[in-house]
Amino acid sequence: MKQRASIIGAASPVKIWLQRFAFVLLLTIAFMTLLIGKADTVVVSRARMALIDLLAPVLEAVATPIQTVRRTVADVSDYMHLADENRALKAQNDTLMEWQRVARELQAQNDSLRHILKFSPDPAASFVTAPIIADTSSGFVRSVVILAGTREGVSKGQAAMTGAGLVGRVLEVGFRASRVLLLTDINARVPVIIERTRDQAVLSGDNSPMPELRYLPRDADIKIGDRIVTSGAGGAFPPGLPVGEVADVSGGHYRVQPLADLARLEFLRLVNYALPGILADDLGIDTTGYDPTRQGIIDSLLTRATGNSGNAAKAPKKKAAVAAPAAAPAAAAPVESQAPRQRAAGTE
Numbered sequence: 531m532k533q534r535a536s537i538i539g540a541a542s543p544v545k546i547w548l549q550r551f552a553f554v555l556l557l558t559i560a561f562m563t564l565l566i567g568k569a570d571t572v573v574v575s576r577a578r579m580a581l582i583d584l585l586a587p588v589l590e591a592v593a594t595p596i597q598t599v600r601r602t603v604a605d606v607s608d609y610m611h612l613a614d615e616n617r618a619l620k621a622q623n624d625t626l627m628e629w630q631r632v633a634r635e636l637q638a639q640n641d642s643l644r645h646i647l648k649f650s651p652d653p654a655a656s657f658v659t660a661p662i663i664a665d666t667s668s669g670f671v672r673s674v675v676i677l678a679g680t681r682e683g684v685s686k687g688q689a690a691m692t693g694a695g696l697v698g699r700v701l702e703v704g705f706r707a708s709r710v711l712l713l714t715d716i717n718a719r720v721p722v723i724i725e726r727t728r729d730q731a732v733l734s735g736d737n738s739p740m741p742e743l744r745y746l747p748r749d750a751d752i753k754i755g756d757r758i759v760t761s762g763a764g765g766a767f768p769p770g771l772p773v774g775e776v777a778d779v780s781g782g783h784y785r786v787q788p789l790a791d792l793a794r795l796e797f798l799r800l801v802n803y804a805l806p807g808i809l810a811d812d813l814g815i816d817t818t819g820y821d822p823t824r825q826g827i828i829d830s831l832l833t834r835a836t837g838n839s840g841n842a843a844k845a846p847k848k849k850a851a852v853a854a855p856a857a858a859p860a861a862a863a864p865v866e867s868q869a870p871r872q873r874a875a876g877t878e
Contacts, residue, residue, distance in 0.1 A: 658682045660708075670737065685703060688802050689771065695774065696720070697798060714792060731743045733773060741774075741788070754779055757775055
């Protein structure tokens with residue numbers, strides 16, 4: 531007992547000293563560790579990795595029960611919600627089966643009606659995707675040049691599209707490259723239809739970022755946000771291609787924001803819908819060349835078709851009146867041809 535008491539009495543001063551200078555001692559150890567780490571980083575790194583290797587089994591032993599408990603809790607939670615999810619999936623499956631039945635009925639009716647009407651299906655479309663290699667836009671033209679030509683099967687009039695919608699049409703075709711006329715070009719005209727009201731119009735470019743809707747009916751109810759798609763009139767594009775949305779309605783003018791970002795075009799898809807062409811047969815216009823003055827002819831014909839039927843009826847009379855004086859030189863030709871004969875007879 532006396533020895534134990536003497537040991538405790540001898541240790542008491544050390545304990546008191548440690549309690550008083552513990553903070554200073556810990557600070558000194560930390561400082562020394564920092565100096566050793568700065569002096570020899572390799573030794574410190576090896577020591578740290580050795581300590582981690584020693585503690586890894588301990589950490590794994592501690593983490594394994596925790597992970598087991600978490601998985602058990604998650605399994606119990608999933609089991610509790612399993613019945614609700616099962617009921618929801620059954621209801622969704624019933625709804626989908628009903629929609630499938632309706633779709634099959636509609637498909638059968640559609641096939642029957644097409645057979646009765648001898649409906650001609652849409653032509654199979656082929657396409658070529660090509661990068662844009664040049665932007666030839668200027669103050670008077672909005673067009674781009676793409677790296678695809680006749681060797682890739684590109685031809686005039688093909689629709690140029692992106693994933694968002696219609697961009698324009700192929701205007702000129704070379705062997706390796708082609709030029710695409712954009713929707714915003716002043717010579718661009720696209721027959722369109724307002725998806726909500728089914729009113730037909732012509733999307734007319736004017737070299738501004740937003741082309742204008744023209745030749746609308748007077749009672750057209752156009753609102754901002756209305757979706758614009760191609761109408762298929764004229765055989766230029768098939769119906770239903772997305773074009774843009776009405777973005778501005780002011781002063782009787784309707785501006786359309788194209789769905790495709792025409793300022794950031796990188797690739798274009800040239801789609802061949804095997805359509806007859808752009809008013810070539812109806813108007814007698816040769817579409818093999820490009821002449822901006824022909825756009826005035828198209829505009830006048832479209833204006834005449836949408837209104838002013840009386841002026842359209844008077845047009846043939848004016849043409850006949852103009853054609854009548856043209857016959858006078860033809861009639862005068864024989865008189866002039868007889869004069870040399872009379873002179874020749876007098877000399878004889």
